[in-house]
Structure formats: C-alpha cells, structure tokens
Amino acid sequence: MIRVEAVGKTFMQRDGAGYTALEDIDFEIGKGEFVSILGPSGCGKSTLLNVVAGLERADSGRVEANGKEVAQPGPDRIVVFQDHALYPWLTVLENVAFGLKQKGIKKKERRERAMEQIRAVHLGKFADRYPHELSGGMKQRVAIARALVMDPEILLMDEPFAALDEQTRLLLHKELEQIWLNTRKTILFITHNIREAVTLSDRVLVMSTRPGRIKKEFRVRATRPREPGDSVLHHIESQIMDTLAAELEKVAKEEYGNDYTLEKSPLSHSAASNLGDGI
Amino acid sequence: MIRVEAVGKTFMQRDGAGYTALEDIDFEIGKGEFVSILGPSGCGKSTLLNVVAGLERADSGRVEANGKEVAQPGPDRIVVFQDHALYPWLTVLENVAFGLKQKGIKKKERRERAMEQIRAVHLGKFADRYPHELSGGMKQRVAIARALVMDPEILLMDEPFAALDEQTRLLLHKELEQIWLNTRKTILFITHNIREAVTLSDRVLVMSTRPGRIKKEFRVRATRPREPGDSVLHHIESQIMDTLAAELEKVAKEEYGNDYTLEKSPLSHSAASNLGDGI
Amino acid sequence: GSSKDNAGSKSADPVTVKIGLLKNVTHAPAFVAIQKGYLQTRLGDNAKIEVQGFNNGADFSTALATGQIDIGYVGPSPVINQYVRSKNIKILSGANNGGAVLVARKGSGVTSVKDLAGKLVAIPTKGSTNEISLRLLLRDQGLQVTTDKSGTQLIAMAPADTLTAMKQGQVDATLLPEPWGTQIANEGIGDIVVDWDRIPPNKGNYPLTIIVSGDGFLKDHRDLAKSVLLANEDAIKFIHDNPDETYSLVSDELKELTGKGLDAELIEAALSHLSLTTDIDRDALKTMAQVAVDAGYVKGVGEAGLDLTGLYDLSLLKETLEGK
Amino acid sequence: MTTRWRKALFLILLLVIWETAYRTMHWGWRFPSALQTMQTFYDGIANGQLLDATMGSLRRILIAFSLSCVIGMTLGVLFARSRLLDETFGFVVVALQTVPSIAWLPFAIIWFGLNDMSVIFITTIGATWTMTIASRSGIRNIPPIYLKSAQMFGTGRGFRLFYQVMVPAAIPQLITGMRMAWAFAWRALVSGELIARGIGLGQLLEEGRSLGDTSVMLCIVLVIAILGTISDHLVFKRIENRIWTQYGLNAAKT
C-alpha cells in the first residue's frame, strides 16, 4: 500500500533558479494493485518514483508505504530501473543473491532462493553468465528476479522495458502480468508507452508537465490476462492519447520553438479524430 | 522503383562456419510506394536494406533500383540509419549540406537548399547547433532532412525511430507520412514495431528468420492520413502479430534454451486468442 | 655511517668504514692504499672496508654530508661548497697537488688562454676544482664567463663524454684531470695548451685531491680516521718508490670501479703530471673559495668573506707526521 | 569563488607552515626554506637565467612534439589502412612504445653528440610511438557507419573521404593521444636535459645539484610543475574537453 500526500519537489538548476519537478501530488495505491504512471518526458515520473522509493526526499508532503513513512530506501520497496542497473562484476546468480547477502542469509540458502527466481524468469541456464553476455531482455529479466527474490511488498518499476525491442517487450509484458497474477505484489509502473500502461495496469495515472502534477486517472476494467485485441483497451488507449495530446504539444513546442504551430500540429488532429473514434 | 530478385547472402562467422542471412529474397516496390519490412531481430532486415543501398554486395541474385543494377552506394538511394549517423563535428546545417557539397554545389545554394529542408522538419532555429545538443527526435529529423535534401528517388530507412520514446515517435510518424504524401518518394522502411509498420505503409513484408526469407505480404488499405483508431489497422496488426508469433517463439527459444517451452509460452497463447479476435 | 655503539670498543664489534673516491687517476694514492692492502692493515681486521666510486665531487660531497660515506678522497672545491651549507665535514689531509691540464681541440683555433673568448669549454662538473682553475685562468687574461658567445661558455660534462664531444667538434677546449688530457693529446684530438704546472692557483701546486671526513665519523672513530691518513702516507711512499708497479695497481682498481682498465703509459703520464703530497695549501684553497663565491656558487657570504676555519682538522695529519 | 579563496588560503598557509617547519625543524641544507626559494626564483628571473632555460626547454619540446605528431600520425594512418603493415610491423611499434625514450639517449649522444639534437631526438622518440598508436586506433575506431554514409553521399573512397570524414572522426582520439604523448615527451625532455647539455630546465636542475643548492633545485621543480600544469591541464585538457563535448562523447562521463 502506497499513500502519497501533497508531495512537492523543487530542483536547484545550474543557473541557480529553482525548477518545480513535482507539485502537490496526491494518490493512493491499494495493496496488490498494479498502477501505471504516464506522462511526457521530463514531467517528473522518475522523480516521483524515487521519492516513493526513498532514494530522493520530497520537499513537502509525505509518503507512506505499508503504513510507515518513507525516509530512506529499504528492501520492502525495490526499484527495477530502466537500464537494469545490474552489477557488471557479478554473475547473474550473484546479482540476484546480492540483496539476500546484505540480509545476512547463508550462502547455500541464498543460492537456492536466487536460483528459484532465476528459473522463474527462464534463465536457469544463464545463472553463471555476466550481465554483458546477456541480451537486453534477459538483463531486464534478471533485474526483475533480483527484485522478486527480496520478496518486497512493493515493486517500483521505472520504464523497465523502454530500452527493449518490440518483440522482447511483448514477451516481458506477458511474463510480468503472470508474475503479478501469481504474487499479487503492489506495483507502481512508469512508462511513456500508452499501450504498455493500458495492457498491464488496473489504473493509469496521467501526469502533466511543468510543473509535474497528476492530471487524470483512468481505471482499466478489462479481463486478465489481457489480450492485445481487447476493444476496452483500445478505447482507453484513445482516451489517454487525447488527454496526453495537449501535454505532448507543450513539449513539442518547447523543443522546436515557434517553428511548430498549433495549426500544423498533426498530433492534435489525430487525437481529435481518435476521440471521435473512441466514442 | 526497386526490384530485388533471388537475392542471397551468407556471412562468414568467426568460427569459420557460414551463416545464411538472406536466402532467395524476391520482391518489388513500385515508384512512390511506402513498403515496410517487419521481422524478428537478426532475421536479416538490415542486411537486405544494405544490399539495396549498395553498401553490401549480395552473394547471389540481383538488385535493381530505378531500372539500373545496384553496384555501389549512390545519392539516388539514401539511407536513414537507426542511430542517425550524423557527423558530430558538423553543425546541423553542415550535416544537411554535406551531400550537396560532395555534388560540388556552391556554398550559397547549398546553404539555401539545406535550410529549406531544415525548416521543413521544424528545426530552423537549430541550424547552427551540433548534433549532441539536440534531442533524439531532433537528430532523427536532421537525418531525414539530410536525406531529403539530396532529393533521392528512393529513401531507405533502417529502424529510424527505434531509439525514440513513444511520444516523439508518434510525432515523427505523422511528419514522415506528411513528407511522403507531399514528395511521393519510394520508401523502404524497416522496423520491428508492428503498429509502426501498419500505420505508415502501403504494404508490409514479414520476414522469417534463419534463413532470412520473405514469409508473407500484407497490403494495408486504409485511408491517408492514417488514424490510430482505424479498425482496418487494428485488424491487420492482429494478423501480422499472428504471422510473427511462430518466428518470435523461435527467437525466444534460442535465447532461453529449453527453459522456455511451447506450453508455457505466453505469446502463442496471446497470438491464438488474438487470431480469434482478428477473425 | 658506522654506528656510535662501536666507538671505543674497537676489538669487540666489527666496524664498517665506507670510503668514497672518484674514478680518476689523480686518486692514485687511494687506489694503491686499497690494492696494496694498506688500508686494511692500518684499520685492522676489525674494520670492514666498503669502497664507493663517484663520478664527480658534488655527488661525493653530498654523500659525505649525509653520512652515506665516512671518509674519502675528493677535490677541494665541492667540499668547500658543501661545507658552507652543512658545516659537517672536515679536511684532514692532502693527497696530491695539481694534475689537471687545459686541452684545446685540433682545429678550434685555440693556442692560448686568450683564444678562449667566444669558445665552449668543458669542465667535469659545475663548481668542480677544475672549473675554479679555469675561471682563474680566464680571469688572469681578463676573459668573462658568459652564457652566450660574448665571453667563454662553460659546459659540465663527464670526461668520457668530453672525449666524444671533442671528436665530434662540439667542444673547443676542456680543463680536466689527468689522464684524460694526455689521452686526448695522444689520440690526436687536441693539444695541451696549459700544462699541469702552469694551472692556477699556485702554478699547479694546489690541492687537487684531499682526504675529507664527516664530522660524525671523526668524532666516533678518530683512530680509524688516523689509520686512513697513515695508509695514505704508506701509499704515497709506495708510489714514489715503485712507480712501475703502481701503474698496474691503478689500472686494476679502475677496472674494479668502472669495468675498464687503463694503459700503463697513460697512467705514467698522469702520475708525472702531479705531485703527491699530504700538504694542504690553505691559501690556495682560500683563493679557490673566493672564486666560487664570485661565481655565485656559494651564497650568503657576508662582507667578512668566507670563514673556512671550521673546515680544517689538520691535527691528525700532524700526529701522523710527528709520530713517524 | 569560495573555492578560489580556499585555494589561495591553502597556498598561503602552506608557505607559512613550510617556512616555520624550516626554522623549527632545522632542515638546513636538505630542503630550502620558502623565503630562500622565492629569493632564488626572483634572482633567476632577474638575471634572465630562468627565463632562458624555460625558453630553451619549450623550444626543444615544441620542435620535438611537432615532429612526433607529424611522424606519428603518418605512421598511424599507414598502419590503420594497411592490414599487412599492421600485422607485420605493428608489434614493433608497440614494443618501441614501452621503451622509455631515455634509454635511447646513449645512442643519441653517439649519433648527434651531447647537444640539443640528442635531447630533441629522444623527446621526439618519446612521443612518436604513442601518437602512432593513438592515430592508428583513432582511424580504426571510426564507426563504419560514418564511412558508409559518406560514400552514400558521394565522397568516394579517396582523399575527400580521408579529410572530410576520417580525419575529423578521429580527432577526439587524436587529441587524447596527443595529451598522452605530450606527457611522455615532457618526461623525456626533462630526463634528457638532466643528462645532456644545452640551456634548459633540466640542465639548470643538474647545475643546482652539482652545487648542492636545493633552492635552485626546488625552484626548477616548481617551474616544471607550473609549465606542466599549464600545458597539460590548461591547454591539452581544455582542448580535449571541448572536442569531446562538441562530439557529444562526454555524455556518458557525467
């Protein structure tokens, strides 16, 4: 269970000015819920996740995880990072067992528990490889195994599949869903892929940018396991796209300056027609 | 117009064994047509494109572009690479003008023609920046401008948007479609994103792996400009997914070895249900 | 240096005496004292002798001042330089006077000291006794030492390198200890311009090799220092009496120090260009010190001039001479 | 700003401690005092000796370094382009690179004499092999995609490809190689000057040693340190950073 109350965060920029990354964020994630956060690049998704993980401190507001206030990172809230963050000097097995080692668990038990998780992500044969010998998808699986072996109540995932190709991503979606269905962890999942968010989550929070706020919330009421052809998903996807359109435009305008006018924007056009479709 | 006839290509591997990357590839792309090639990683898509571009030689068969046999790279067939391949020591303007310079065009005209294309991709303000000062999407725009300024009859694009985030990719899809509608270049587009292929192309060629062959061809008869909500697209997407399922499994099995059994595979499951959906 | 605990208990613990010397024929008394065993005999069986050869007096003086050697043979100029700084070394005795010559390269156009204007002259080390002699020569002729062609340029170079440099025409003249000068003349590379008995100060009768000791050693092992002086006198006497035998002894010691012996004729020539004596001409040394001061090698000397009184301890020499 | 003040303060403190230590701990002639060193420095500047020596050393290293850049790059390009050459001769260059160039000094003295030429020779030798290896790998490591796309845009495979694409593409590695080569050249120069002759910092240092004058020695070491810092950190490193930033290669670093 995660409770985020009126959280705000301002970064000091190099020029000395403050940059409000998060402002007045309020939400709650129930136990065993799978919630995604969507938003344009730079809107503060990672910052929010880091605050929940305890890796960064909020300037205002409070964050509670499992009823306790979050003050520092802990093994009850494990983050799966976008670029896996496996230790290159450790083998797959050692990487997965790293957290257990810190808990002081004996070598033999450590090994057993780690192998169990490694097998669960179909990498039994690769336990003695080093990360660089694995493909991107396999590394991400190891990262998930490393998180699961800690048996945390909360999994925080920061664009875990962004660096992967489409096919691998599809495979991992299915696996993640399966794992979640089996273990019923509370998962906070960050992505900027609308389809991914819709396919995986119970609820999707859409963030707005500058400052980062929660703009809208969507509940995905589709059957599990999710199927790509499900029209409920397509419908919600269109709705989210619509919500995001204005934000995307804001980002695009910042990037291209006045070269990029609203009239010409192909996105608002598509979003509008999309909306009609959705209805 | 591109004609590929019975093209085959075998690489010598480090262990001395030959690896058949392409076998008996046959297809034709009409003038002004937008054709995508889809296929699992390593199936030979890039190899095929390089052969068409003249950057690699086929071992057998022949490739014709605009009626002439392809023997070496030329300015009538420009490739847009996945990682843009802009020269970091040149500004945006100089990068775009690079090809014109080789043609011996005077500095003033070069500048004008390059600026025109740069403005067409909404980067007028960034002409004097160096590539590292641009975002991924902007770099890819520059790469496109650099290709367009050569006014080639054929554009060859090798996963040009794979490294971008979802939102930028959506923006660029629309732009590319617009450019194509305006200029009617012949485009051969490589991707492993099914949705991208379906959204952009007139035709989609699906490749199988080991050896690389054309497995199936899909014609996308949806109105232009394409709209994400179009049910024709969703339908074809499902069909393609189905066609790819077996290939993806092949790849997955290779990666995970026997750990990964057909029974457990979540993909064939989803593909099957997907198929029903599609029908 | 040798440890203090050994002082006085001569018969009990063995003492190591570290003797330094330069690898020059002008150190012949030292070579003979070692080769003939005079040193070992005088120091007694209890003393272990360690010989260290140095390439120049500067290194020797540094080693002496820092206690890496106890006593040894060296030229006076570097000793004065070192004494002014560290004040912890003493001159005990002389070993020979003279023994350096000024040689000019054939074709350099140098036939007298006057011709050295605008020429390049090599010396073994900066601040060496030979350099002081050279400076005195130049001063007598009213020539300046400069860093450009307007006067005489000096360059520090090991004698072996000087030989090569002269062959290649890179050095015009050199003032250096024997037998290098004779060798250069013999090989036809150059001619002797100022012979050993006309080199200032005192027309060749200046100390070129002397015996010096560190204060520490002198304090703890005065007896051993005296033994060294005695061995030195033995050696000088031997050289006077058996010149022919001396040549091979010198060559042997040189071979041990440098890996290469020397022809008897060269050694003979060298030995005939110096006078072996235990005398110390303090006036000559004073003149030399003044030249070093003028050259800026010795800093911090007040109006009163250089005070070298603490540099000499000739009482041991007196004892040995009287004791005979 | 505060950092600069802190540095200045630290320097002043250092001087004070140094002088105090000298006086209280009686280092005597083994290490000069701060005041003695400053006096020597002032004298050296005043009588021009220090400036002459610095100029002499700089002249030598600049000649040697230019030579080794030219030779090294030429060799490097040859090695990069000819597989045969690389495979048969390559290991010789690698072996030569590991030889401290001072080891050639005795030969240089025989060939050129105890003079400038010898010092320039060993300084050149000291930097050349590093430059060779850097430019070879600089050219080798050019992403093939740069060369491919250049040909697509019509540079051909000849000289235009070389100077429009290969040279600029290799520049970051060349600069890094130059910085390394400079460090080696600098070391070779000082040790060469210590042994061989000629007006230079090394020779001045050796003179200081002959006369047992530690304040001269320290003075020279300080001048060498200042020159080294300026050349390496204020010139080479700056250029390197600028180029690497322009080429977008620093992203991973920060």
Place this chain on the structure above:
Amino acid sequence: MTTRWRKALFLILLLVIWETAYRTMHWGWRFPSALQTMQTFYDGIANGQLLDATMGSLRRILIAFSLSCVIGMTLGVLFARSRLLDETFGFVVVALQTVPSIAWLPFAIIWFGLNDMSVIFITTIGATWTMTIASRSGIRNIPPIYLKSAQMFGTGRGFRLFYQVMVPAAIPQLITGMRMAWAFAWRALVSGELIARGIGLGQLLEEGRSLGDTSVMLCIVLVIAILGTISDHLVFKRIENRIWTQYGLNAAKT
C-alpha cells in the same frame, strides 16, 4: 597463424638487413652489428650480469609500484569522498602529476643518497599521482544508480557499500590508471637508474655508454623493450581487456 609466420619472417629479414647494412655501410662504433649484439646478449646471460640487472630493476619497480598503488588509491579515495579536500588540495596533485618524477631525483639523492632508495622514491612518485587521479575519478564516475540500488538492497552507506560496490565498480578505471601509472613508473625507473647507482638495467646502460660499447647499449634497450612489452601488453593490457570485457565496457569500442 600466417600472421605469426609473417612476423617471424619479418624478424629474420630485419636481422639479415641489419647485419648486411652494418658490413656494407661501415657503421663501425656508432651502431653495433646484429651478431655483436647477440654475442653481448649471450655473454650477459652467461655471466649473469644481465639477469642480475634485470632482477634488480624489476625488484625496484615492483616495490615502487606497489607502494604507489597503495598510496595513490588511499589518496584517491579520500579525494573522491571529501569535496573539501578535493577542492583545496586537488590542484596540487594535478600539478605534481605533470612533473616528471626524475626532477625529484636531485632531492632524492640528498635525502636518501645515490642508491636504491632514491630510485625507488622517484619511481614511486612517478606512479603515485596518476594512481591518485585514476582512483579518484574511478570512484567519482561510479554510476549513482549503482550506489542507490546498493542502498536499496541494504548495504548501508558504510564499509559494505565501499568494498562490495564502490571498489568493484571502480576497478575498470583503476586498471586503466594502473597501466598508465606503470608506464610512468617504468620511465622514471630507467632514467633514475641511468643517473643513480645500483645494479640495474639503467646502470648497465650507463656503463655501456661510458665504455662506448654500443652492443651493450642496444642489448639493454632490447631487454627493456621486451620487459616493457611483456609488462604492458601481455600483463596490464590483457588484464585491462579482460576486465573491460567482463564489465561489458568494450562493446562501444568494437
């Protein structure tokens, strides 16, 4: 395989050309012939002089290098962890690093005498600053995500974080720094031995020079080249490559 043969052939050819050149071009005493050199090499091995010298040099460099690794890494860690230290003292280390360590030799001779200690001292100095800078930046450049996730898994912020994450994460840079430090140490050693005394390769080289025996000189240069190649390319570079490959840092290179 063919490459190996070609190399061998090239070497033999080189020897033949060398000997022929010597005989036809009358190099005389300026450069030894191939046969003379081999004879000298054989003699040196036979009478044990060459082996003794090699062992002497190796002993010195190993002592010095170990010392400088220990000192350098300790300093590096301190600089990496304390911003204050880094900002006030950092520039001193940078300046010291640019001073060729041979410049300290005159001081070393005064402090320790013309002996082993002096050579070891300047060799140590020659490698220490490079090690300091390498380990400082190795620790500084650890991706923050490694440290974050380590804390998440419960290493805390103390010693366990240090030796379980910081040290291994910095190893690739440490190895590269060591390789660089070794090259500097090697240069310092040879120039130090040339000037100071003690049984070593540098001293043997200097003896060869004073005897005007070029074959001894070349022999020593060859031994130095072989030792250098073995230590740098067969030891350090291999380790570096292995580590960089294991850490997956070479991907971008090839």
